Amino acid sequence: MAILPIQRFGNTVxxxxxxxxxxxSKSIQQLIDDMIETMQKAYGAGLAAPQVGKSLRIITVxxxxxxxxxxxxxxxxxxxxERTVTEGxxxxxxxxxxxxxxxxxxxxxxxxxxxxxxxxxxxLLAQSLEHEIDHLNGVLYVDYLENEEKLEKVEAPEYPMV
Ligand SMILES: [Zn+2]
Numbered sequence: 548m549a550i551l552p553i554q555r556f557g558n559t560v561x562x563x564x565x566x567x568x569x570x571x572s573k574s575i576q577q578l579i580d581d582m583i584e585t586m587q588k589a590y591g592a593g594l595a596a597p598q599v600g601k602s603l604r605i606i607t608v609x610x611x612x613x614x615x616x617x618x619x620x621x622x623x624x625x626x627x628x629e630r631t632v633t634e635g636x637x638x639x640x641x642x643x644x645x646x647x648x649x650x651x652x653x654x655x656x657x658x659x660x661x662x663x664x665x666x667x668x669x670x671l672l673a674q675s676l677e678h679e680i681d682h683l684n685g686v687l688y689v690d691y692l693e694n695e696e697k698l699e700k701v702e703a704p705e706y707p708m709v
Pocket of ligand 1: 635636637638678682709
């Protein structure tokens, strides 16, 4: 396992559309393990492969008091409702902003062994999944802000960093 450097805002990898994973090789599983370790070290609730410089459709998520998990080639198949959330991004440290996220999402993908999984999510889990899947499409939460003044500078993050 290894801690990977987290790519910051401005790096072009964060704006690319990531490639689908076709084979879950040993190196893909190693990347997943490294992403989980990196996410935990950064106290993140989620991490997307482009954030560690890999343009691949892989995300990891970990909610407080729950086991971390990975989702390969994740897709949101349904979303409904709207709510205002405070959000931050590990690739954009020191800032947070209020944006709109869905109340409920259903997403599907593969686990680290290639087994198909489907997740129905609300609250932080839904927020984290939406944020990470956006990363795979080159979308950042700051894109949803009305203007730059909506971005708030903060010292210690207590909001979800994803
Ligand atoms: Zn992020």
